[in-house]
Amino acid sequence: MDFELSEEQKSLRSNAKKFVENEIAPIADKLDKEPLSYEMAHKLLKRLAPLGYLNGITPREYGGQGLSFLTYGIMLEELARVWNSLAVVVLDSLFGPIYISRMGTDDQKRKFLPLLHSGEYIYAFALTESDAGSDLANLRTTAILNGDNYIINGTKIWISNGTIADLLMALVRTDRDKAEKGTSVILVEKKISPFTAKQIPKMGFRALPCAEISFHDCVVPKQNLLGDEGIGYKQMLINIGSMRGYAGIIAVGVAQASIDAAVKYAKGRYQFGKPIGGFQLIQEMIADMVIQTEAARLLTYRTLSRLEKGSVPAIETSITKAYTTEVAADVASKALQIHGAYGISEEYPVERYFRDARSGTLPEATTQIHKLLIAREILGIGAFR
């Protein structure tokens, strides 16, 4: 057991930190007011590309940095600390390279990876539907084979990067008679297979575009199927560990930002003749924030570190996701409280941390679903129905 970062990780962290503080922090507040436009999102991602934010995880043989999941996570944490929404845009787009480099054909890799690595293409992952959230197997978007193409019909909702995506990976039903085993994953390239994306404004992760996506007889070349028909759900589950581990990074990032803001404020704000950090109730809040965030970070790093060694037990990924996101919501709420009225003012970043942290407990499976997954693993009894 070893709780130290490697020299490479320490140096990547400090480079990432410098970069995000100089280039990203100054623009975060202003640009977080509304969902990023297509142009601005592409501009920002291209700016992040040289640091390895877009190709960090892809193996070197496909044009990536070949970083370990943990090492990339450490870089992402710095971005998440400074602008949580942008980190989610980057993370969600990152799953393009993760899926395609692992499950794509050589043609798909050659075609799409360079575009995703440079920021030319942004990626979105379309799973959820209005009647299929926690109960994803209930999904209804169909993809019917017709000659050389699949024809896609249906609506997806809550799709992050939906309005800015050039490449969509959709979980679709290719076989109506089966449940999970009738699903497939297909790459939809917007410029040749148009779909409509309607923005859904949100309370948190404001800059993260989030869309309702409609497919009306959307024609997609059959070579865009990722893997085989019928294994879509299963393929999606393969990357669950990284999805949940990185959800942890997003949460730890915003929690750390909340701590940093609260500590600064508690030292500088005077009442009753002394800094409010001199009062025990404030000290307790800060201590609780730190303890929980440290625990969240360790659990997250554990999940990411285990991913490198092969598979990580699903129960651990659920623990990480459930714990880190709930903790971040609590930590950000305490930071808001410590700031007093300044905490609810839009001129201070804490209210943004609060709204962003609060949003983290829902995607990548709600806290409640994770608890049922954990309990099912321990008890051997499913309580989903």
Added chain:
Amino acid sequence: MDFELSEEQKLLRSNAHKFLQKEIFPIVPEYERKGLSNEEARKLLKKLIPLGYVGSTIPRREGGHGLSVLSYGLLVEELASVWGAFAPLELDHWFGAFNISHYGTEPQKQKFLPPLLSGDMIHAFALTEPDVGSNLANLRTTAIIDRDKYVVNGTKVWIGNGVIADLVMVLVLTDPAKGTKGTSLILVEKERSPFGVRPLNMIGVQACPLGELHFEKCNVPQENLLGEKGAGYKQILISVGTMRALVGLLSVGIAQASINAATKYAKERFQFGKAIGSFQLIQEMIADMYIETEAARFLCYRPLDLADKGQRHLIEASAAKAYATEIAVSVASKAVQIHGAYGLSKEYPVERYFRDARINTVPDGTTQIHKLIIGRELLGIAAFS
């Protein structure tokens, strides 16, 4: 960064686990009822020695097992999950050999280490006094030199192993004018230097109650001073981080026992036609117990790993101790709840886990003190007084 135990550590833990489940778990209820005598306690300690206990971290050349503190922590966790009262007994006993190995002169090591490491003498550490708990500055037990002996006067209270100890390491004031800089550690052999003992009735650790020790003109040979005169407090501070993390693991052990009991019960208890583990409210409780215990475990491993590497770990230790002890109370309480009325009955072990867990948020720094320690570190402002 590596979150795996070594093969050696896994073996150490599983050997302890097997032995404790088979040989110790069945005899616990009887000793909880009667309490352990000195002879009975020593007999049990002797049984644990081959597994790595007692001389755990003491160097092999001094008669110990030469384990890392992290490895010892694994053993503490296993013992606590089986017997919440015996684990602190063993821990407080180990602390004697630990300090004598660090600070003892050769003659002291030769005299005291063998009987401590063989389980022929039981050790207790006497620090706290009726008016001196969180605020160590006003220590009142004095040890005044009189020719070739120290005359000790004062009262110590809440002393673990106090009732059965053969050897007590006492923090005394050798120079009352200098406050904490006038404190020293002295080894008091009960047989040679008798003192009064009163057992204290506690809600937990009932097999080994804490003691109140009365030193009235207690003569202790001069050569029993341990380490440097005037450096008593400083000497204790060096090991306090390790002790705190180990107490945290003690609580993790109790939490784990609570999870195991609750899981078993939830699968076997039927109501409304099914196992109560099928109900979401129960599933959530189990999941929460599991999540918090995992978080606590890694928070505790980290300061021990840092201690093994000789690195600063006081803040990490405070976070570990505060968090692990508090969640163990919550976890054990949930276990009681899951057991329904059986949780309140003395015929089931859960009520003991609950009482033993409740003890640990107090010694080795209360939760509140640890939060102030963390607060001071982060804010640079002390709020103790």
